[in-house]
Amino acid sequence: MVSLELRELGASYGGREVLSGISTPRLEGGQVVSLLGPNGAGKSTLFRRIFGILKGAGEVRVEGAQSARPIAYMPQDDGTRPALSVYEAVLLARMQGRRLQVSVEDHSEVDRVIELLDMGPLRGRPVGDLSGGQRQIVSVAQALVQRPQIVLMDEPTSALDLSRQIGLQTLMRGLAREQGLLVMIAQHDLGHALRFTDACLVIAEGGLAACGPTGEVITPELLRDIFEVEARVECCSKGIPQLMVDRHARHS
Numbered sequence: 501m502v503s504l505e506l507r508e509l510g511a512s513y514g515g516r517e518v519l520s521g522i523s524t525p526r527l528e529g530g531q532v533v534s535l536l537g538p539n540g541a542g543k544s545t546l547f548r549r550i551f552g553i554l555k556g557a558g559e560v561r562v563e564g565a566q567s568a569r570p571i572a573y574m575p576q577d578d579g580t581r582p583a584l585s586v587y588e589a590v591l592l593a594r595m596q597g598r599r600l601q602v603s604v605e606d607h608s609e610v611d612r613v614i615e616l617l618d619m620g621p622l623r624g625r626p627v628g629d630l631s632g633g634q635r636q637i638v639s640v641a642q643a644l645v646q647r648p649q650i651v652l653m654d655e656p657t658s659a660l661d662l663s664r665q666i667g668l669q670t671l672m673r674g675l676a677r678e679q680g681l682l683v684m685i686a687q688h689d690l691g692h693a694l695r696f697t698d699a700c701l702v703i704a705e706g707g708l709a710a711c712g713p714t715g716e717v718i719t720p721e722l723l724r725d726i727f728e729v730e731a732r733v734e735c736c737s738k739g740i741p742q743l744m745v746d747r748h749a750r751h752s
């Protein structure tokens with residue numbers, strides 16, 4: 501089983517330190533981990549640092565990797581060329597880091613992911629013609645087609661309708677359970693975090709403010725101190741944890 505551990509991780513932009521001293525326990529495959537924190541806290545920066553496109557202090561320790569590229573990263577803003585068709589965009593993501601000789605397996609992997617994400621009707625459409633939500637699903641496909649063991653998803657449901665938000669969160673949890681993937685999702689929806697993710701990391705003021713099982717970490721105190729809302733978690737009649745927000749912590 502794959503695992504990821506962060507040791508004293510730091511990151512800077514042009515000499516300005518954004519993150520420092522981020523250490524985690526070993527995060528095992530088979531689970532979904534939320535990355536939470538206010539705007540500008542450093543969630544995307546932490547993903548860039550883990551993925552290796554941003555250098556900095558500390559160590560990203562991956563164990564149990566079965567390939568040279570076990571991590572896939574779905575950024576918040578995808579840089580896909582708009583003229584490519586959806587099929588081509590997903591195929592190109594599949595070919596990352598390899599010479600451009602497309603195999604039968606590459607094509608069937610693209611077909612598999614397109615079917616998995618219900619993207620059949622989009623496959624021939626230019627990426628530039630798609631809606632924001634449709635483009636976001638293409639980005640998910642571009643990450644999954646790489647068959648990663650660890651997938652870092654930066655706000656993957658922010659542009660999706662409610663049905664697709666729930667569908668994608670459910671799908672990712674299923675993939676984690678069935679295939680031993682470690683899924684990390686940066687998100688602002690704490691309700692989704694509570695409902696769908698096993699553990700969470702909370703980033704604030706350039707460091708790790710909390711880390712542990714999501715239901716234990718998201719307390720009224722944390723919601724007030726980090727997210728500036730008076731709120732609590734209650735289970736509904738179906739036993740699903742729900743975030744109940746009473747009011748803003750400062751503006752009444």
Ligand SMILES: Nc1ncnc2c1ncn2[C@@H]1O[C@H](COP(=O)(O)OP(=O)(O)OP(=O)(O)O)[C@@H](O)[C@H]1O
Pocket residue numbers: 513518537538539540541542543544545546
């Ligand atoms: N390319 C960059 N160059 C310089 N500073 C950057 C760059 N990208 C991000 N920052 C800064 O780093 C800090 C963390 O930004 P980051 O995008 O990681 O936050 P975030 O938690 O993902 O925010 P959000 O929830 O708004 O997406 C912010 O102060 C931001 O202004």
